[in-house]
Amino acid sequence: MKLKQLLFSILLFNFSACSDAETTPSQEEEGGQDTPTASVTKTVTIDAGQTFQTIKGFAASDCWTPAFVGKYWTNNRNEIAELLFSSEIADGQPKGIGLSMWRINMGGGSMEQGDDSGISNVSRRAESYLNDDLTLDWTRCEGQRYFMEQAKELGCDQFVLFSNTPPVQYTKNGKGFSSEGNKSNLKEDCYDDFANYMADVAAHYQSEGYNITHISPINEPQFSWNDGGQEGSPWTNDEAAHLIRELDKALTEHSLSTDILPGEAAEWTYLYSIKDDENRSKVLEAFYEPSSSAYIGNLSHVKKLIGGHSYWTDSTWDGMRNTRQRMAQAAAQYGLEVWQTEWSMLGDNYSSTEFGSYDTATTMDIALYMSRVIHNDLTVAGVTSWSYWTSMDISQWGQKDRFLLISLVPNGWTGDGGDTGLLRNGGSYEAMPTLWVLGNYSRFIRPGYQRIALSLNESLNFFGSAWISPEKDKIVAVYTNYSNKGIRLSETRQGWNGEVSSIMTYTTTQDKDLVEKSYAPDKEVILDAESVTTVVYTLK
Numbered sequence: 001m002k003l004k005q006l007l008f009s010i011l012l013f014n015f016s017a018c019s020d021a022e023t024t025p026s027q028e029e030e031g032g033q034d035t036p037t038a039s040v041t042k043t044v045t046i047d048a049g050q051t052f053q054t055i056k057g058f059a060a061s062d063c064w065t066p067a068f069v070g071k072y073w074t075n076n077r078n079e080i081a082e083l084l085f086s087s088e089i090a091d092g093q094p095k096g097i098g099l100s101m102w103r104i105n106m107g108g109g110s111m112e113q114g115d116d117s118g119i120s121n122v123s124r125r126a127e128s129y130l131n132d133d134l135t136l137d138w139t140r141c142e143g144q145r146y147f148m149e150q151a152k153e154l155g156c157d158q159f160v161l162f163s164n165t166p167p168v169q170y171t172k173n174g175k176g177f178s179s180e181g182n183k184s185n186l187k188e189d190c191y192d193d194f195a196n197y198m199a200d201v202a203a204h205y206q207s208e209g210y211n212i213t214h215i216s217p218i219n220e221p222q223f224s225w226n227d228g229g230q231e232g233s234p235w236t237n238d239e240a241a242h243l244i245r246e247l248d249k250a251l252t253e254h255s256l257s258t259d260i261l262p263g264e265a266a267e268w269t270y271l272y273s274i275k276d277d278e279n280r281s282k283v284l285e286a287f288y289e290p291s292s293s294a295y296i297g298n299l300s301h302v303k304k305l306i307g308g309h310s311y312w313t314d315s316t317w318d319g320m321r322n323t324r325q326r327m328a329q330a331a332a333q334y335g336l337e338v339w340q341t342e343w344s345m346l347g348d349n350y351s352s353t354e355f356g357s358y359d360t361a362t363t364m365d366i367a368l369y370m371s372r373v374i375h376n377d378l379t380v381a382g383v384t385s386w387s388y389w390t391s392m393d394i395s396q397w398g399q400k401d402r403f404l405l406i407s408l409v410p411n412g413w414t415g416d417g418g419d420t421g422l423l424r425n426g427g428s429y430e431a432m433p434t435l436w437v438l439g440n441y442s443r444f445i446r447p448g449y450q451r452i453a454l455s456l457n458e459s460l461n462f463f464g465s466a467w468i469s470p471e472k473d474k475i476v477a478v479y480t481n482y483s484n485k486g487i488r489l490s491e492t493r494q495g496w497n498g499e500v501s502s503i504m505t506y507t508t509t510q511d512k513d514l515v516e517k518s519y520a521p522d523k524e525v526i527l528d529a530e531s532v533t534t535v536v537y538t539l540k
Helices: 005-012 066-072 077-085 110-117 142-153 188-207 237-253 283-288 317-333 363-379 420-425 433-442
Strands: 020-022 040-054 057-061 101-105 159-162 212-216 305-309 337-342 385-390 392-394 406-410 427-431 450-455 462-468 474-481 487-494 500-508 515-519 531-539
Touching (some): 040 462, 040 474, 057 433, 077 142, 077 406, 101 142, 101 385, 159 188, 237 283, 283 305, 317 337, 363 385, 385 433, 433 531
Parallel strands (some): 040 487, 057 101, 101 159, 159 212, 305 337, 337 385
Antiparallel strands (some): 020 040, 406 427, 450 462, 462 474, 500 515, 500 531
């Protein structure tokens, strides 16, 4: 997001009022029995002459269970990888969601420590490449390496390495989680060691043919990470800046073009305001104000970029929009590009008007809600990259698909709170609606696509965004229809580079997984009730 604050209101508020007309189209005029019917017409204007941010990619992470699936689930790991990375469409059905970016956890070594790690959940322990004698073992992380290989083979060519904790050999307490809870767990004399380790990992994979675009050296530094629930470390802004400076130096010494992704703030508000601990708040100002002691804006591997997470600020439509607007305004002051690097449905404070409770919510209810978050991150926050948190996990405690895209059932699993070590036994999986709704964006809005103006009478129940390809020969629009009525789109097209030669739609509902349908160029598109639909226009 590289816009001046003076133009910010144009970026955010390009909506125009329009009227909704009740109509009952016949099957004949809509092209036959396979076409859904609509009872409401919505007018929309797509203006390719107004452009905004350019997308870098859509991603998910390999925390935590892919380490097990990639190593032990040899009977079906290929199919799972295909769901995440394939862009192929066969018989009117995308085989996967075509992620264009993959986030890889550089673990801290708690897996090697076993029960002595202090992390009781086996699936939350992670391997490291670092041996106790400080040599490197590249045979480690076999399961994670498998998904990296599959991602590259299936067309994903952007890889981001991230770290939750320094390797245990470098931590103050010898663990992958903190004892202090408000300061870094990294030994004072190991900042350069940790930085060089991360650069070594990047250099190794770069030499293996992987495009390591970024390293994210810290994760959610505002949290204490002192309960042993998983690997993690807090960081003050000055500590984080110290590490980033050392990493910048190490990347230069390794002759790497890899950049640094700063931030990974636990929620958007930490970027622009003081919350809980001022030494871990107002991150934008701390990192990018030249007079700050934590200033990193002059480093060669830091390219005016900040990352943050969409957790905890998404419980209502108005609330999520207000937070994202404030964050985007603050980022625009420093000319920063913003990445949203983690989201899943954490918390229990979602409006009761949405789906009552997780007990009564359908998996599609949760996926539809996710589309609200993605939409507002893209159109209000103006992010250039959007990442889901866990690509796959065991569904426990009635969470349905709140925290995952692919649900795993290990062989021998008997229910909630079981032994996650059973992941070593293999198992079965199910692709959830969250996977396919993310695919409505990731499969079709490719790196280099630029957001263009889409004006409609936007509400929490009907919204959309539009994007144009770098070659100007494709326009993609993604709509969410929350209502229980089908919607006919009455379009006005402005600034398009040629006439429409074909229209394809890809619809996700509780019963459809990106189902493909073709429309004649002169026909109006119908959106299913309770759906997310991607409309792809090919131009002559």
